[in-house]
Amino acid sequence: xxxxxxxxxxxxxxxxxxxxxxxxxxxxxxxxxxxxxxxxxxxxxxxxxxxxxxxxxxxxxxxxxxxxxxxxxxxxxxxxxxxxxxxxxxxxxxxxxxxxxxxxxxxxxxxxxxxxxxxxxxxxxxxxxxxxxxxxxxxxxxxxxxxxxxxxxxxxxxxxxxxxxxxxxxxxxxxxxxxxxxxxxxxxxxxxxxxxxxxxxxxxxxxxxxxxxxxxxxxxxxxxxxxxxxxxxxxxxxxxxxxxxxxxxxxxxxxxxxxxxxxxxxxxxxxxxxxxxxxxxxxxxxxxxxxxxxxxxxxxxxxxxxxxxxxxxxxxxxxxxxxxxxxxxxxxxxxxxxxxxxxxxxxxxxxxxxxxxxxxxxxxxxxxxxxxxxxxxxxxxxxxxxxxxxxxxxxxxxxxxxxxxxxxx
Ligand code: HEM
Numbered sequence: 001x002x003x004x005x006x007x008x009x010x011x012x013x014x015x016x017x018x019x020x021x022x023x024x025x026x027x028x029x030x031x032x033x034x035x036x037x038x039x040x041x042x043x044x045x046x047x048x049x050x051x052x053x054x055x056x057x058x059x060x061x062x063x064x065x066x067x068x069x070x071x072x073x074x075x076x077x078x079x080x081x082x083x084x085x086x087x088x089x090x091x092x093x094x095x096x097x098x099x100x101x102x103x104x105x106x107x108x109x110x111x112x113x114x115x116x117x118x119x120x121x122x123x124x125x126x127x128x129x130x131x132x133x134x135x136x137x138x139x140x141x142x143x144x145x146x147x148x149x150x151x152x153x154x155x156x157x158x159x160x161x162x163x164x165x166x167x168x169x170x171x172x173x174x175x176x177x178x179x180x181x182x183x184x185x186x187x188x189x190x191x192x193x194x195x196x197x198x199x200x201x202x203x204x205x206x207x208x209x210x211x212x213x214x215x216x217x218x219x220x221x222x223x224x225x226x227x228x229x230x231x232x233x234x235x236x237x238x239x240x241x242x243x244x245x246x247x248x249x250x251x252x253x254x255x256x257x258x259x260x261x262x263x264x265x266x267x268x269x270x271x272x273x274x275x276x277x278x279x280x281x282x283x284x285x286x287x288x289x290x291x292x293x294x295x296x297x298x299x300x301x302x303x304x305x306x307x308x309x310x311x312x313x314x315x316x317x318x319x320x321x322x323x324x325x326x327x328x329x330x331x332x333x334x335x336x337x338x339x340x341x342x343x344x345x346x347x348x349x350x351x352x353x354x355x356x357x358x359x360x361x362x363x364x365x366x367x368x369x370x371x372x373x374x375x376x377x378x379x380x381x382x383x384x385x386x387x388x389x390x391x392x393x394x395x396x397x398x399x400x401x402x403x404x405x406x407x408x409x
Contacts, residue, residue, distance in 0.1 A: 006032035021395030059352030080233035136246035144242035149210025
């Protein structure tokens with residue numbers, strides 16, 4: 001039986017997307033009472049999906065592709081051109097393996113101990129009142145540079161932080177902020193490209209066990225070195241999102257502030273800490289949607305998908321889908337006691353498989369850094385939350401609460 005995909009009339013709805021933010025897709029799914037809807041974004045037809053089965057469909061590589069799938073303005077800011085996000089098939093698998101080779105247990109332990117060390121260092125040297133987001137950016141920039149083996153002097157970390165953060169803070173903006181984000185990317189790509197060339201002609205020595213060195217010597221499926229520019233894009237695919245974990249750190253402490261009783265729950269055990277972190281990633285929004293395009297015409301549950309149609313999977317909506325989650329709008333870490341671990345129902349960092357699909361390469365790093373950070377703030381630091389107006393709106397992309405703490409001496 002054929003069904004028509006419910007279609008929102010009108011020429012373009014990009015402005016509503018900016019206004020409604022994380023609720024854009026769910027608002028339409030509810031209005032049309034359908035998990036598959038059609039609208040128009042950035043001047044073209046867009047199918048939007050929400051839900052577990054829909055996520056499973058979206059991550060079927062035989063039905064969707066990624067080449068040029070992301071809008072150009074997002075490539076020029078957030079993602080870069082030529083990176084793993086826009087590859088398909090064998091080329092994608094080979095490049096993704098370059099990333100996943102760094103997600104070993106030893107490497108994850110290293111990132112955790114770096115994070116602990118940098119938090120200690122920062123708090124020992126800071127004022128009483130700390131804006132968590134700002135502090136986390138410095139900490140995570142230092143973690144990112146060290147973990148990837150990018151050489152830097154102590155006093156350069158802040159510069160790195162202030163050029164890395166616009167890549168993810170301003171990617172969704174228009175006007176001057178968008179330009180600032182593009183400008184930061186150009187600067188960073190040039191800087192890293194310069195390092196790659198020096199590594200290749202042996203004019204600098206860097207840690208040979210780290211990603212910067214490995215990516216510089218990585219060979220593509222034809223046995224050739226990557227273009228140095230592409231290496232820079234991929235190194236930024238590690239640096240940028242590690243610094244972006246500062247958004248989740250801000251939200252984690254905001255959750256502690258908003259839900260003190262759940263913070264007590266988290267203090268009880270390692271598992272409970274993990275549940276709290278998972279609930280932060282489920283409950284709060286961050287990355288709005290994953291984007292792909294239809295490979296060739298197909299029909300799914302009676303809906304027709306036409307070749308090349310831009311298709312968005314709603315990550316926030318799926319994490320709040322009442323068909324999957326009981327009372328989805330309650331912050332309740334203990335729900336993760338019973339979570340079965342499906343790759344398609346809990347997708348703040350994308351769904352499906354790591355190696356064969358486009359699921360976030362850094363999901364484990366993210367969880368580990370969030371957990372050691374929460375552990376540190378719950379068990380090692382004495383602080384109070386001063387009176388404050390922290391919070392964010394559902395069209396702030398990314399959402400930053402601005403939560404502040406005051407250290408008790
Ligand atoms: C891809 C979210 C942290 C590296 C993705 C995707 C999302 C995402 C939604 C796209 C999934 C898709 O297209 O289907 C996040 C969030 C993070 C985060 C919310 C929290 C800060 C990280 C970290 C790293 C990382 C820490 C690396 C250290 C990547 C890479 C990809 C990716 C390389 C591309 C994967 C591919 O195309 O195969 N991430 N991520 N991310 N992420 Fe993350």
